[in-house]
Amino acid sequence: MDADPEMCDGQEESDLEEKYPNRPRNHSDTLPFHDLFQTLFRPLSEIKKKPAGPPGNRRKAGPHGQSAASLNPFERRRDVIDRFISRWRKEVGDDIYPAFRLILPDKDRDRAMYGMKEKMIGKVLVKIMKIDKNSEDGFNLLNWKLPGQAAASSMVGDFAGRCYDVLSKRPIRTEVGSMLIEEVNEKLDQLSTASKEEHQLPILAEFYRRMNPEELMWLIRIILRQMKVGATERTFFDVWHPDAESLYSISSSLRRVCWELHDPNIRLDAEERGVSLMQCFQPQLAQFQMQSLDRMIGRMKPTEDDPVFWIEEKLDGERMQLHMLSDASTPGGRKFRFWSRKAKDYTYLYGDGVYDEAGSLTRHLEDAFADGVDNLILDGEMITWNTEQDAPEPFGTLKTAALSEQRNPFSKGIHPLLRIFDILYLNGRDLTRYTLRDRRNALQKVIKPIHRRFEIHSFEEATSKTEVEASLRRVVAEASEGLVLKNPRSPYRLNERHDDWMKVKPEYMTEFGESLDLIVIGGYYGSGHRGGNLSSFMCGLRIDDGHSSQGSHPTKCYSFCKVGGGFTAADYANIRHITDGKWIEFNPKKPPTAYIELAGGDAQYERPDMWIKPEDSVVLCVKAASVSVSDQFKMGLTLRFPRFKRLRMDKDWKSALSVQEFLNLKSSVEQEHRAKEFNVENFRKKRVKRSTKKPLAIAGYDENANVKYAGPSGHIFDGLNFFVLTDANAPIKKSKAELESLVKANGGKFYQTNNAAPDTICIADRRTVKAASLQKAGNIDIIRPSWILDCIRQNEIDAGLPDLLLPFEPRHMFFATEGKEEEAAVTMDKYNDSYTRDSTVEELQDLLKQMGGSHKEDKLASSEALEKLTENIQERAGAGWTMPSGWLFKGLTLHFPQTSGSGSSSEASPSETTSRIHSVRNIARFAGATVVDSLKGSSITHVVVGPQTTASVAANLHQTLSTRKKLPHIVTIAWIEESWKEKTILDEEPIQQVLTSTTPFQA
Template identity: 70%
Template sequence: MDLDSMMEPEQLTKNPPADDEGSDLDEKFPNRPRNHSQTLPFHELYQTLFNPLSEIKKKPAGAATARRKLGPHGQSAANLNPLERRRDIIERFISRWRKEVGDDIYPAFRLILPDKDRDRAMYGIKEKVIGKMLVKIMKIDKNSEDGFNLLNWKLPGQMAGGNMAGDFAGRCYDVISKRPMRTEAGNVTIEEVNAKLDQLSAASKEDQQLPILADFYRHMNAEEMLWLIRIILRQMKVGATERTFFDVWHPDAENLYSISSSLRRVCWELHDPNIRLEAEDRGISLMQCYQPQLAQFQMQSLDRMISRLRPTEDDPVFWIEEKLDGERMQLHMQPDNTVAGGRRFRFWSRKAKDYTYLYGNGVNDVDGALTRYLQDAFADGVESLILDGEMITWDPEHNAPAPFGTLKTAALAEQRNPFANGARPLFRVFDILYLNGRDLTRYTLRDRRNALQKSIKPVPGRFEIHPYQEAIGKAEVEAALRTVVAEASEGLVLKNPRSPYRLNERHDDWMKVKPEYMTEFGESLDLVVIGGGFNAADYANIRHHTDGKWIEWNPKKPPTSFIELAGGDAQYERPDMWIKPEDSVVLCVKAASVSVSDQFRNGLTLRFPRFKRLRMDKNWKSALSVQEFLDLKSNVEQEQKEKEFSVDNSRKKRIKRTNKKPLTVAGYDADAEVQYIGPSGNIFDGMSFFVMTDSNAPIKKSKPELEQLVKTNGGKLYQTSTAAPHTICIADRRTVKAASIQKSGNVNIIRPSWVLDCIRQNEIDAGLPNLLLSLEPKHMFFTTVSKQEEIEASLDQFNDSYSRDSTTEEVRSILEQMSKNHQVDATQNIGAVHKLAERIHEQASDLPGALPGWLFKGLTVSFPQLSSTNDTEDEGHTVSQPISRLHFARNTICFAGGRVVDSLKETTTHVIVTPGISTPEISSIRRSLSERAGTKIPHLVTAEWIEECWTQRTLLDEERYQNF
């Protein structure tokens, strides 16, 4: 094929949308906005949006750099935290779009958030295909260094393209920049890119895709191509989530996306930020894909998780459900008027992919792998509903779930032969969100489950209600975890039965639990093997494929290809037998986490690995590569970092119950609805507020949440600063409205933290008259000249507030400053100091960085080697360096609140030894530990664990300090 003939000389070729598509959209969105000018050039996206956001993600700008960069209103970027800087960049882009283009930002959002655009079909193109096409377009020898790097982008080594290893788009940039068709940014507009991407999504074969990509290459420089490829792969990773973009675009944008999963609706129905969604438009609707609630990431301790799930002693029950290994699925059902008594169904996955084609649109759908069995699955009176659950594969022969990877295969097989008794899809329902025209998301989980039980008539092996177990403590969870381990299940989900359904949110009301939370398994145990993770069929399969191919490991002449994997010359993890990759089999393994290890070539190892199944459909070439493993590790770590910025919902919440029209289904009646509106009271009675922004610190609250808090505590809300006398203006960042008020110079702007502190103080002083807190410097976003002296007088000489209770962190900071700047004689009132520190410790015990003086409080520690050397020391002999190290560790434990015992007690939590302890000594200690039947086994660690804990001011994982 002649590539030159693919490229138009003037501009990127595009096809206009079909007339029928445009007319359909006009009918569906009659009030959609229209742009008055053409869209911005594509290069403006990465120059003014993607690149600046990526720079913040890589490394926040230093003070010197920040001083040279001013915000939109002259504010120094040094005064903005990373979140504020991201919002500032996005606000400027959106403001420019509205001014220069118009109110229809959908063309830009399709490229900014490509993974949220459900209206454009998947391209069906992965990195390997793009690499092959670029090699053809640029006429590169596939065996050259650049050709090899494009086609083998995951491989590390000399030909890995420098720092671009594992970053395919970066690798493409590296290659294209050596031979670009353009060196300057092109004139391709965002609208033209969208039109061409629509063509690419419709192309199904490489010979159709190749000229489209060549057309892009002809009109774009290397950096434009880099971002285009990231858009095609839907892997932007610019450091800003869709929530940030939605929040800046419109206060109701996130809510609308949560209930509709439609980026188009968010852009077209919410183009005016001053027009809010009506109350009836804020809930989920039939046949519109919502964004489901997700389970919160697991916490540090099981006790802490349970405390979050049972906030009151009046109702301490929480629920335990098995975590299913399937695909999250939502089912919508409504009457079908074309068929007598008919029903119409639709299915969507968690990622909003429509699976109706697979599972069926009605009971008479001959291609429906599930709905044909649902004729009698609903109670009388049920007309419409929305169900949330998990689609799994069920193996009727073994009466057990089959591996997740077989789900689509089982569904297709069920379509072709519904009478075969093979593996089939099973929909396990665990929630109902909509029933007979009513949104149930605000009702409690307990009430929703009652409605579900009354609505559904299970079809065994096809359509079932997922069971749950009630619990009140840790014992039930640990018993359930033992079952999980025995059945090789995914884990557990703990749920709060008093909670509403939270769309598109991870929340403490649902929390994952993995088997590694079982406290009994803190140490290695000497056990007898009576069974393994392989069943007879797996074992026979492995023997069949590997028999006669195993080679004995020779330590003197190890195989050169694998010596590094065995730990190098030291051969820490050398096997007794080894096998060539091409002769081996592929195992699917689950693990709790990735741990650092010096025993392996790549410095990493899996923690708590567990065999899942054999992958006979894969060979050694298609197994997980090192780069894929590193990418997976990086993605998990990124998710963990992002969750650290989630809202702190640990505060005890008050549930407001309102009378609702009874929920009626098959004789069921419920009148309790959950809608958390925050702590209520009358502290703000008679006061007027103008809330301009959300809250960023100390906890994040959206603007609507802040308004609701003000309202439920007696305040009145206005949308301008002049609507009522003495209106209090609230802002946490510099928006256009905030900047305008600040410019006037005669109105104070108060941070949302003052509102939160007032509510917090009145919760502490419950029963006392409501008093407003004095304004402090930390509460002020902008202070007028006349107010400055009064506000500074609200703190004492140590910066301690006169009007409110200080937080743990504030007390710690005050004490540190006092010790630095003032001579304090602690002996004058040593008892008071101890009481104060004890109180701080009680409040901070669950937090990292607790006071060092109580770092080891609650631990009981034994030093068996010191007990055996006491007599020698008393005789005046020189104390060896290792023993001296143990003495120092013992003193550290005592100083930091721990308890030291001479011999093993039932309460002993840790046994400390020297790193160079002899084998007989450690064996003797282990025997003593193993004889402690019926008690929890203490951690056996070296003194280095105490030293590192003290240095880092936190308790570290003991597993890293067990190298004796």
């Protein structure tokens, strides 16, 4: 039954009364909504449009005081805000929270996200106004980034402005409406809980009926949380109360700022200015980097006595704060809360307690804290960890990893990992005023890391830019995010970007990366101040002969990357001047395949708004940190952190970079980076020597090849050809050379290319350039090295039996072609236990944990599935396949009657007979049969008689059963014993002699 909304509202109001007993109360209704834009938004926007003069540029005050026009822009903004707040206090009261929710919608954490972006709002407005989506106005709403035929130039790239342009042609109201701010908030609360279009449409329709076009324009900006009125929240907070910004930094609560600081004369106490347990705060952020490393290091404020600064790797995850409180009422004794940098509560994903079944992280934290730790607040980065690769995954996989971990908490794959780099609160004490070095010392003492679940982020000490360059070279080679430099002598600064923390990203450093001359083949319209113009560009690589799938075209290109950073106004002007009149609107139904090839075929994963023939285009010099795999571009590769450097006026499309030139260049850059990384690591990692005279040497054919023996030998891989691309990461590390020697020792041949021999099996554990190229081709399965190791291990277990080549399992597939994944999936049960391979101790432990944590309804298979599986096994048994012992009598229901020993000529004693029957009953149960004690059941399939049963007894038994529609078979215990011995169900025909014999049947 759904909860009564009025009861829920009443409970919420009661909770607020308890939490804020001194909250302010308004004495009058709130102001009309139109007062917000007439007296606040519109004046602030007008000030924003005018250029700001120097702060001290004001005229002297006249005899009657200083006019607003004489103030500089900053003071004029404050004056507008101050007048609005003063009016509110006078006409409404001290509770300004209803207004601030609309003025600063992006800071309101008490209202859920609406789940509506520009496209959805445009779609709903088209329905409300009943206009054709293919009409000029319909097109303008649904394609708001494109220049509309009749759209005002000032509205281009501004969705709310585009809506105003369309709404003003067909308004229901021309004058401002009468909706109060309080009413607007109530409707927006309803909109935030409406998840479907049919619920959202009537709410927006009411706004349409009761507001004029300008009111609707500002309402849409509120919904999108994109106000941009020219004044930040700091200005509003500062005018409202001197301590408002400080309180928001430690609480992230707009409601608390409005209700606790409604009197400007009452200031926060010192103890109220620090972080609080179970209260989200605004974290410290790293300062944007500078061009000079020397200057950045100088900002770390080194001294002769302490010249050290710290270098941390910048992680590709989500900033996360963890609050932990000892709570005896919570199972496990600890309560947890998680918040992101944007103050979004993620406790539902990561867990609120040690025994929270939905806790993808907290269920692993029972032993993560030292004795005596009662409460703390940690600052860190939540990343996704791939257990099979033992490496992090990209940021976008984090939520998927958490949900996967909730369903299968101990399975292998991906799961969340919290890397902690700071502690801000410990056992009731705020630590933000302590130095980073002191905080890190405390962190080391209170945290007991959980491997690949809950770890302290490492750092290295440095004193010069040489160490920064070495670290940066390493992260570039690893395609990492970059570095963060930190001052160990600094306090923690809430809600600040400060020089104590500085980002170093590889794309800005002139010493690294590679400059590429790329041809522009597409353009994307921008928004905001770039609205109506192409603000970013799709770049391509010229196709050499032999690379085009449709024959070589002299000006054809593969899509390669999208570049939007680094352009100045002059750069845009030059590009517009050169390409004016040559751009063509991109039509997805008729893509320009004669000139441009995009990824995804008809799906066109990444497509531009406009396109241009390469021969009419310009060449851009683009800088990047590294190359990464991507299915969004035709090349299958793209640039990581691409950035525009300059326009190459001296080059045309013929001299732009080609596909083959790029591949050659990339190969040389990778070799150079490997050499640099090798030097930086001081030769700590011994490299394997390889001959370069014959790059395609067939090592498997060379009887004298000096390949180190790496394990057991046999004939498992006889007749198989292998192309090993990478080393093995899991379950154990083995080099490429060791894998090749294992293949050779077990009868296989290995090559250095995939097309040197027929039916070559490609082996890879990492996405190298070669692996990515094969994956892009899409017609070759790529197998993980763990398959080789599993085959060898299984044949060691089954020593003395014929060599067995294991089928591929899902965990063996690095990349699977169409249909191969389904084929691999049938080798595993629902707990990922292999049907063909013995489990390792670790796998068995994981399997038992999964089975123990399963829901009751999942533990028993349905009778239909069991029946189908039984039929499948019996069908295979009929074809000569050995019946599994546990399934031999599956589906049979047996009854053992109490038989008399009279007339017996057997020498067996009654006790021996009873023992034998008891043993046979147990065998039958173990082999899957159901044993019943009564003949009343209609499901009995076999009646099992003892070894001394006479024909007369059997005849009486047969007569008793003759009234049944389906007669059960009468067999002796010898039939069960012999069937068990032969591992198959034997013919029952000879046993029917029991019914005609006049002497006791001797089993």
